[in-house]
Amino acid sequence: MxxxxxxxxxxxxxxxxxxxxxxxxxxxxxxxxxxxxxxxxxxxxxxxxxxxxxxxxxxxxxxPNTGFGGAASHLICGHHDAHHQLELRLADFTRRSAALFFSTGYMANMGVISALAGRGDTIFSDRLNHASIIDGCVLSRARVRRYRHGDMSALADMLAATAGHKLVVTDGVFSMDGDIAPLRELAALCRAHGALLVVGDAPGLGVLGPQGPGSL
Ligand SMILES: Cc1ncc(COP(=O)(O)O)c(C=O)c1O
Structure with missing residues (x-):
């Protein structure tokens, strides 16, 4: 032991x-x-x-209307009207068609990444991504390839050399250095290579852009 x-x-x-x-x-x-x-x-x-x-x-x-504690997961009986109203307001705030509420950023990265990639798929992850993104990639059981921080030409080469379902994941704002991912280039690369793009925007939400919808 x-x-x-x-x-x-x-x-x-x-x-x-x-x-x-x-x-x-x-x-x-x-x-x-x-x-x-x-x-x-x-x-x-x-x-x-x-x-x-x-x-x-x-x-x-x-x-008085909600009590305290969710009682169960959202798919069982834990999805309160208050959660639903929050999701509608967050979708509006971020200018997206829908939002899904998780109790922590860590849980969001577990849920989103493992839902969108799985065994046999490939995830491309910026080397400086937050630890919770790295854990989400591990949980998905997909193959993970890390690209040098912000290096779009390295990522382009990796995407071109990989077949099958591909997902690129990046922080919007990198929490240690405060720099912003090259989102325009990432979006263009993903479109060109048929890859999904996931952006973790914990430090960007509420801060960046007019009225703070985030880095996207
Ligand atoms: C970039 C980034 N992603 C995810 C997280 C995780 O969020 P949470 O602390 O809510 O689990 C944090 C916060 O520490 C973060 O800075």
């Missing part, structure tokens, strides 16, 4: 052991972390929605 205690000690020695900060204030730039007031630069709450008074009021007002 693996010696987990030794592995943990090794992590501590290497400075890689992580513990959880305990936050006792609402999620906002001024946080109380382990009892100490701090200014947070590490959250993903780009839009400042986590403690927005309008959202707190809407959630409080909705509670």
């Amino acid at each position: 693996r010696d987990f205690a030794a592995e943990l000690e090794e992590r501590k020695r290497a400075g890689l052991y992580r513990t959880r900060r305990q936050i006792s204030s609402p999620q906002q730039p001024a946080l109380v972390s382990d009892g100490v007031p701090l200014l947070s630069f590490c959250s993903n709450d780009y839009l400042g929605l986590a403690n927005h008074p309008g959202i707190i009021k809407a959630a409080t007002d909705a509670m």
Whole structure:
């Protein structure tokens, strides 16, 4: 059996052991972390929605009609009217014909990628894609080929050399460096090679474009 205690000690020695900060204030730039007031630069709450008074009021007002907890998956009996209204509003906001709501970005990448590619198919994935995209590719059981970050000529060569069902997946905004994928070129390449294009737009949604519909 693996010696987990030794592995943990090794992590501590290497400075890689992580513990959880305990936050006792609402999620906002001024946080109380382990009892100490701090200014947070590490959250993903780009839009400042986590403690927005309008959202707190809407959630409080909705509670008597919705209760708390989904009770089951959406395909069983967990698809509440409130979810449905949210999907309609999100489709409108992103100017798409439809939207599907997932509880986290991670789950969205699991669900979308594994629905659109499977065994025998090929996924082309930018090398700097978010970890959740990489996990979604693994879950799909498709063959995964990674192309150099943003390198459209490498991707074009790979697409030309591959037969069968193809899917290209990229972040819209790359979360570590903040650069934006060459979406026009990606869309043109996918059209030319009969490939599907999936764009993960976690840091782009609500930020980019007029009124914030995202990188697309
Ligand atoms: C680019 C990108 N994709 C996906 C995710 C995953 O989202 P979540 O934290 O909601 O699972 C994140 C957030 O960390 C992200 O930055």
